[in-house]
Amino acid sequence: MSATRTGARSALADAAPRPFWTDRGRDIGAPGPRPSLTGPTEADLVVVGAGFTGLWTAWRALERDPGASVVVLEAERVAHGATGRNGGFVSSSLTHGLTHGTAIWPDQVGALHEEGERNLAELVATIEAAGIDCGLSRAGKTTLAIEPWQLDGLREAQELGARHGVDLELQSRDEVQADVHSATYLGGLRDRTGTVLIDPARLAWGMAAELERRGVRVYEASAVTGIDRRGEGVRVRTALGHVDSRNAVIATAAYPAPLRRLGNYIMPLYDHVLMTEPLDGAQRAAVGWADGQGLTDAGNQFHYYRPTADGRILFGGWDAVYYFGGKVDASLEQRDASHELLAEHFFTTFPRLEGLRFTHRWAGPIDSTTRFTAAYGTARGGRVAYAVGHTGLGVGASRFSADVALDLLSGQPTSRLRYDIVRRRPFPIPPEPLRNPIVQFTRRSILAADAHEGRRNLWLRTLDRFGLGFNS
Numbered sequence: 001m002s003a004t005r006t007g008a009r010s011a012l013a014d015a016a017p018r019p020f021w022t023d024r025g026r027d028i029g030a031p032g033p034r035p036s037l038t039g040p041t042e043a044d045l046v047v048v049g050a051g052f053t054g055l056w057t058a059w060r061a062l063e064r065d066p067g068a069s070v071v072v073l074e075a076e077r078v079a080h081g082a083t084g085r086n087g088g089f090v091s092s093s094l095t096h097g098l099t100h101g102t103a104i105w106p107d108q109v110g111a112l113h114e115e116g117e118r119n120l121a122e123l124v125a126t127i128e129a130a131g132i133d134c135g136l137s138r139a140g141k142t143t144l145a146i147e148p149w150q151l152d153g154l155r156e157a158q159e160l161g162a163r164h165g166v167d168l169e170l171q172s173r174d175e176v177q178a179d180v181h182s183a184t185y186l187g188g189l190r191d192r193t194g195t196v197l198i199d200p201a202r203l204a205w206g207m208a209a210e211l212e213r214r215g216v217r218v219y220e221a222s223a224v225t226g227i228d229r230r231g232e233g234v235r236v237r238t239a240l241g242h243v244d245s246r247n248a249v250i251a252t253a254a255y256p257a258p259l260r261r262l263g264n265y266i267m268p269l270y271d272h273v274l275m276t277e278p279l280d281g282a283q284r285a286a287v288g289w290a291d292g293q294g295l296t297d298a299g300n301q302f303h304y305y306r307p308t309a310d311g312r313i314l315f316g317g318w319d320a321v322y323y324f325g326g327k328v329d330a331s332l333e334q335r336d337a338s339h340e341l342l343a344e345h346f347f348t349t350f351p352r353l354e355g356l357r358f359t360h361r362w363a364g365p366i367d368s369t370t371r372f373t374a375a376y377g378t379a380r381g382g383r384v385a386y387a388v389g390h391t392g393l394g395v396g397a398s399r400f401s402a403d404v405a406l407d408l409l410s411g412q413p414t415s416r417l418r419y420d421i422v423r424r425r426p427f428p429i430p431p432e433p434l435r436n437p438i439v440q441f442t443r444r445s446i447l448a449a450d451a452h453e454g455r456r457n458l459w460l461r462t463l464d465r466f467g468l469g470f471n472s
Contacts, residue, residue: 008343011357012274017334020275020314020360021201022077022084029133029205033077037219037241043071045409046236046248048224048258050074051083052200052395053251053387055207056402058216059126064406070216071243072208073236075223075255079204082253082394085273085364087304087316089141089294090396092120092194095421096372097393098160104371104467105420112419113164117194119400124196132206135199135309139293140192144176146184149453150298154189166194180295181288182349190293197294197306200395224258227384234383249405250386253394254365255328259386264428265375266389267439268328268365272338273316274346275308275360279353284311286352300446300454303345312359315346320366322439325432333363366392369426370468374401376422378408385409389426427468442469 016023024030045061047054050072058070074080094116095101101109127136145151154170161168169190171179176188208218219238226237233246236258250257254268279287294306296317303317319338339361347354369375369389374397378385385408387401394401404422407414416422429435441459449456456464463469 004344004347005340007347007354008340011343011347012339012361013357015274015339015358015361017361019085019201019273019362019364020312021088021199022079023360024201029202031078031205031209034218034220037071037073037222037238037243039241041071041217041241041243043069043217043243043245044247045070046234046243046245047072047251048236048248049081049251049253049255050078050204050208050218050220051081051251051253052204052398053253053390053401054249055204055211056399057249057251057387057405058211059207060399060402060406062211062214062216066214070211071245072211072216072218073222073224073238073243074218074220077220078208078218079201081255082364082366083204084201085271085362086200086395087273087294087306087314088198088200088395089304089306089393090120090123090196090198091393092116092396093393094119094373094397094400096391098164098166099157100372102160103464108419108421110164112421115400115416115419116396120194120196120396123396123399127203130206130210132203132210134203134206135197137197137292139197139291140190141195141294141296142171142176142179142191143189143296143298144185145187145298147299147450147453148186151187153298153454154187157189161191166191179288179291181286181352184349189298195294197292198395199309227258227380229380229383234380246383247409248380248384249402249409250384250388251402251405253388253390254367257386257388259379259384261379262375262386262388263326264431265369265426266326267322267368267370267429267435268326269320269322269368270332270335270363271316271366271392272319272321272335272342272363273314273361274339274342274358276313276315277357277359278311279313279356283353283356287350299450301450303342303349313346315342318342318345320368320443322436322443324436326435328365332365334361335363338363367394368392370429371426372469373397373421373426375425376401376404376408377425382409382411427466
């Protein structure tokens with residue numbers, strides 16, 4: 001066994017098998033359990049799911065109509081799913097990046113870019129106006145080339161950004177290594193405005209508390225078992241009660257939804273994450289990183305990492321694992337091979353941090369789609385709207401999606417509803433038993449591309465031509 005693998009296993013020996021963000025006490029704002037829905041009740045709007053999409057839906061509904069009666073139903077706890085498991089990167093992009101958006105929606109990408117920048121600015125303003133303490137940082141992000149072939153991609157991304165008025169700083173090997181000290185970096189693309197960093201659990205907890213203060217009823221441990229038309233509205237059923245409502249929004253991400261059709265578009269991919277113990281002064285000096293920005297690799301298989309307010313490093317990504325049948329289960333949140341590989345990559349990136357230990361290791365399903373952006377639509381005679389499938393840039397896009405869902409329910413045309421990203425759903429994912437071999441072959445093709453200077457085989461080039469793919 002290699003020294004790197006041995007060190008990785010040792011560093012993981014005491015890591016708690018839980019998400020760091022939600023594994024903290026009342027002293028940092030972690031709420032106690034909320035009651036379950038029992039018996040019948042009524043509302044103007046029912047939101048299914050208390051992650052970011054659901055919470056923003058409730059929030060935006062109240063901003064449209066402060067007197068609205070809103071109920072949020074969560075199967076587990078607020079921030080249980082992807083909301084409490086992500087890296088805390090909040091991107092302005094609604095299109096999974098400008099490059100991807102240009103490839104699929106070339107005639108609309110400019111307007112979508114402006115929409116995304118406006119969405120991020122309003123998101124930040126809302127958080128600050130509400131006084132939610134979620135460690136919000138405007139440090140931005142650097143995309144890193146760790147292989148020579150990735151440098152051309154950084155230059156192309158800078159040129160594309162310039163065409164849309166985005167000031168991106170192309171960094172040489174010396175410049176990027178002077179910023180964050182890792183010999184693996186060959187170049188960087190510094191974006192100072194398109195990403196903010198947050199503590200995602202504290203944001204979700206703060207939002208839920210503020211919503212309750214404004215009259216929203218939030219029920220936990222209240223999994224929805226069905227949604228039926230009832231008169232001019234719908235009845236949303238749980239095991240112990242139901243809500244009669246005029247409208248409902250489904251915001252369940254990769255978790256089972258009360259609309260079976262959503263399984264045609266969602267591919268649950270398990271993403272893996274590590275959190276270190278706090279670095280001491282010497283360790284912080286060894287890595288530099290004075291700006292505290294988010295970092296991500298430029299490859300197809302990539303890592304994302306960032307410092308936390310208390311001096312830790314979150315390190316995630318790379319392995320995106322699909323399980324046969326789109327299985328989603330708590331038993332899949334610990335995978336030794338993936339977590340050990342992440343730990344190896346961490347110490348390859350920062351060898352001077354050898355001896356640092358990880359305090360938490362976790363995973364969770366990302367609701368990926370074939371085009372890497374959300375699917376929108378309505379059901380039950382237009383009384384139910386859904387917004388699911390945000391892939392890996394959903395923290396910011398969830399607010400835009402909340403508005404889209406409410407627009408769809410209103411029946412009134414809005415500027416958001418004119419975009420093809422809303423009007424046209426992603427290409428459906430083939431059902432099993434075809435889905436698993438297709439996903440696994442695509443994953444192997446992506447790994448092979450990264451190993452051969454980014455050269456994509458015929459299968460990947462075909463997917464690219466139709467705007468399809470596999471990404472976390």
